[in-house]
Amino acid sequence: MKSSLQLDAKGLSCPMPIVKTKKAIDTLKPGEVLEVQVTDKGALADIPAWAKAGGHIILDQSEEAGVITFFIQKA
Amino acid sequence: MSIQKWSASQVAKKVIHNEELFILDVRNADAFEDWKIDGHRFEYLNIPYFELLDGIDNILPNIPTDKEVLVVCAKEGSSLMVAEMLAEAGIEVAYLAGGMKSWSEYLEPVKIGDLTGGGELYQFVRLGKGCLSYMVLSEGEAAIIDAVRFTDMFITFAEHKNVQIKHVFDTHLHADHISGGRHIAEMTGATYYLPPKDAEEVVFHYTPLVDGTTVQIGASKIDVGAIYSPGHTIGSTSFVVDGKYLLTGDILFIDSIGRPDLAGLADDWVGDLRDTLYKRYRELSDELIVLPAHFMIIDELNEDGTVAKRLGDLFVQNHGLNIQDEEEFRRVVTDELPPQPNAYQEIRQVNMGKITPGLDEQTEMEIGPNRCAVR
Secondary structure (H helix, E strand, C coil): CCCCEEEEECCCCCCHHHHHHHHHHHCCCCCCEEEEEECCCCHHHHHHHHHHHHCCEEEEEEEECCEEEEEEECC | CCEEEECHHHHHHHHHCCCCEEEEECCCHHHHHHCCCCCCCEEEEECCHHHCCCCCCCCHHHCCCCCCEEEECCCCHHHHHHHHHHHHCCCCEEEECCHHHHHHHCCEEEEEEEEHHHEEEEEEEECCCCEEEEEEEECCEEEEECCECCHHHHHHHHHHCCCEEEEEECCCCCCCCCECHHHHHHHHCCEEEECHHHCCCCCCCCEECCCCCEEEECCCCEEEEEEECCCCCCCCEEEEECCCEEEEECCECCCCEECCCCCCCHHHHHHHHHHHHHHHHHHCCCCCEEEECECCCHHHCCCCCCCCEEHHHHHHHCHHHCCCCHHHHHHHHHHCCCCCCCCHHHHHHHHCCCCCCCHHHHHHHHCCCCCCEEC
16 A cells, blocks of 8 residues: 555554654645554554544554554545 | 652552542543543543643643542553643643553452451452452461462562461452462462362363362461352352351352353353352351452442442342342343453463463453453
8 A cells, every 4th residue: 555654653652653643644735645553552442543533544454463554544 | 730650559549548539531432431440439531642642721621620630541651641731731630650551450458357266358459450359367377269360469468467378269260360379379389279160171280179178277277168159150169268258259249240151151051140149148147248259340349448248238239139030030141241351261261271471461361341240
């Protein structure tokens, strides 16, 4: 999947993955896609909940070897 | 304004002493709804931390200035962030060290009463998870019943009381939390007992706990005697301690009764549950004090923080003991069940010794309420 911006938030613990994700999304135009990689398990529930609250869309979400990858389209 | 860091122990004291507290829980709504820090006089506001990244101005009017404010999250990081924002806005605030993880793990030892010849009975209240463990002490010896996995807590307590742990029991194979019983026995040389009917798949050595198994603790020979009481599991066993206390495991709680389905056989075991609650327990003295292995709601705590009630009172007040019609009883305990505890199948595997997860994984497995009861 294509993204306009990639964010590596691996190894960070709550709340930093979301703080960084929000900052990255703020730099995008509506419709553009952010790819985020995290390792904090809390992000599994929190990133979708945060995205929903802001109207952003999770286009894809996958987990491999403990790394969770989200593709988030800005509202 | 300054920020205070509170330990789970400090919060536990506020629960037990019925103090007021305002909790700002910044976990997401699902997590809050599922499980929170319960207190008789606690007030709550749940706003996920990720909705506060642009500032806390929106919620300031909802934060009281006339009572203590505690910010809580899953592990600590987000609560500290929000606490800092509140402090900057001039609010006196605390956050919970270790978050809900540490709350889930905290144990508060509470004395239940004195036993014959100077013995003592302690209840270890795990407020965050609703688990209750017990230690019977008498003149240099101790027995432990339904220990949770924080083995150091029990071993240190025994050292402090100058007693040697001789017997460690699990009333049944637990499905909601990881037992510390086997490990305590290994570390102290005590005997570990488990009901054989629950232990068909376990991969370690244990001593069978059956109806009539009795041990005597200390020089005053305090009796700890087993009564077979199936229904939550097929092996579930209760204990009578010193002729005064009835440890019911997960069969009978203060405001609810055990659920028969966590090992997958609700329909088979509902008859056993009925027999235990409506026949076997009724043959016992009404004066026995019931001490369960769990509580579900904060209202089950007494004023002094204990979870205990006279058996005779429960026969009158506990809804689950007052369903006269057998079909209705069957329907209630098989159809009206709450969701199962988090990771209950994996937890059973751990308690059988089949898998040995790391500490972080154990913590994840035990997150959330115990859900062993049907109300």
